[in-house]
Amino acid sequence: MNLTRRAFMKGGAMALVGTTAIPAFLTRSVMAQATTAAANHKKLVVVFQRGAADGLNIVIPHAEPSYFQMRPSIAIPQGQIIDLDGFFGLHPAMASLKPLWDQKHLAIVHAAGSPDMSRSHFDAQDFMESGTPGVKSTEDGWLNRALQAENERIRASQTPFRAVSLTPQMPRTLEGRVPAIALNNVRDFHLGNGPAAAPANASFEALYAQTADAALHGTAHETFDAVQMLKSSQLDRYTPAPGANYPRGAFGDSMKQVAQLLKANLGVEAAFTDIGGWDHHQNEGSVEGQLAGRLREFSESLSAFWTDMGDQAGDVVVVTMSEFGRTARENGTRGTDHGHANVMFVMGGPVRGGRVYGQWPGLAPEQLNEGRDLKVTTDFRQVLAEAAYKQIGSKDLALTFPGAHIGAANFLNLIV
Numbered sequence: 001m002n003l004t005r006r007a008f009m010k011g012g013a014m015a016l017v018g019t020t021a022i023p024a025f026l027t028r029s030v031m032a033q034a035t036t037a038a039a040n041h042k043k044l045v046v047v048f049q050r051g052a053a054d055g056l057n058i059v060i061p062h063a064e065p066s067y068f069q070m071r072p073s074i075a076i077p078q079g080q081i082i083d084l085d086g087f088f089g090l091h092p093a094m095a096s097l098k099p100l101w102d103q104k105h106l107a108i109v110h111a112a113g114s115p116d117m118s119r120s121h122f123d124a125q126d127f128m129e130s131g132t133p134g135v136k137s138t139e140d141g142w143l144n145r146a147l148q149a150e151n152e153r154i155r156a157s158q159t160p161f162r163a164v165s166l167t168p169q170m171p172r173t174l175e176g177r178v179p180a181i182a183l184n185n186v187r188d189f190h191l192g193n194g195p196a197a198a199p200a201n202a203s204f205e206a207l208y209a210q211t212a213d214a215a216l217h218g219t220a221h222e223t224f225d226a227v228q229m230l231k232s233s234q235l236d237r238y239t240p241a242p243g244a245n246y247p248r249g250a251f252g253d254s255m256k257q258v259a260q261l262l263k264a265n266l267g268v269e270a271a272f273t274d275i276g277g278w279d280h281h282q283n284e285g286s287v288e289g290q291l292a293g294r295l296r297e298f299s300e301s302l303s304a305f306w307t308d309m310g311d312q313a314g315d316v317v318v319v320t321m322s323e324f325g326r327t328a329r330e331n332g333t334r335g336t337d338h339g340h341a342n343v344m345f346v347m348g349g350p351v352r353g354g355r356v357y358g359q360w361p362g363l364a365p366e367q368l369n370e371g372r373d374l375k376v377t378t379d380f381r382q383v384l385a386e387a388a389y390k391q392i393g394s395k396d397l398a399l400t401f402p403g404a405h406i407g408a409a410n411f412l413n414l415i416v
Contacts, residue, residue, distance in 0.1 A: 041315045042350075043262055044391040045271045046143060046173060046384075048129070049298070049322035051278030052121065054336050055343035056328065056363075056374065057291055058094070059108055059356070063087040066363040070329040074286050074336070084108075088356050092287055093295040096303035100347060104354035105306070105313075107414045109344040109383055111358050113324055113376040119338040121279070124323035129172035131381060131401050142381075142400055143270055144176030146388035149396035159267030166254040166273040173272050186257050244308035245300070251275040252301040259308040262316065269392050275301075278322060282333040302347060314349030317391050317415060321380060327372050328363055340373035344383055350390070350416040357412045378412070379404070386411040 057074065060081050061067050068075045081089035082098055088110065090098065100106035116133035118124045127133040131142025147163055163180035165171050174180040238260045246252040254273040261268050277294050284291050302320075306313055321344055326336035341361070347353070361367055361375040369375040385406045388394035397406050 048274040053278040054326040093292040094299040140176030141173040146394040149394040161266035317348035
């Protein structure tokens, strides 16, 4: 095994990635079970839908005649839309989220997105994850800065698991000064002995002993502490709460592991994960098809997570986002192309749910952005700023979203 500094550090954060058995020498001390860093125990979970989800077929403006006219083969038939408020409705594959809407634990922000007009997946994702639309020179992610912006009372107590990502690599969102951990799978990390662990033992020992880099040395300490905490938490024996039926698939597994980490009392304040497969230029489908399949896994995973958290769900807020939406009109291959505004979901105990937030711009031809897309009327940073401010105490919003000029006066007040 070739261990390099990059294996430990990425963007100023700590990444524990892969399936390597961590050697026994790391068990030098038993770290006391951590309590949540935030004094109020609140937590924020961010989900990125990579590939530009079709917000118009996810939360459907079924009272708009233009919706059906512009999508002759992929529009959801009126009789199969799950009505929400007489104007908007959910795709039928999202039936598992309707109870959360009815219980007012699920809010929707429509026509949300970035003020930047890029239609490039790479650029748009980078701008949203950095929180600085149109600025490519930003070095860190908005969620890392949000953790930096916490007030001193909250920041006084920290653990290696303050920020975690259930992804193979550290996401742009969490890169920055605050140490974070990327775990591809919590079950793949354990402390081992025997011949199989010997190469890792030697490599880690050499790296730890020989490095003169103070930053790396500190990160190594945090890595060892984190591994010990994972071991003591026995996450490999986790059983979800009754009724928490996670679907098969990578996203369902990720959300289950987020629940594991939050419930293990490791001190997690912020968690991140993502789900790809939303770029449907061809054969997007209607009630069934590619989009329906993604939505079923997406919604069933969120619903199972809510059930799994039980009483602790009252302290958790989940926010979803995607880099941009799709065109209002379907294309010639029964799909949709890169658009502009999209839809965001906000789920949790403190959420003022059961309503769609934001100003609806309309789908008439003269109301469309550049004659083709849903217009952005809510900057995505307004939603994220409110979540960060109210859930993890990020009081310095100028630090979290530089140049955005967002304060409490810009909040939609969708979180208590």
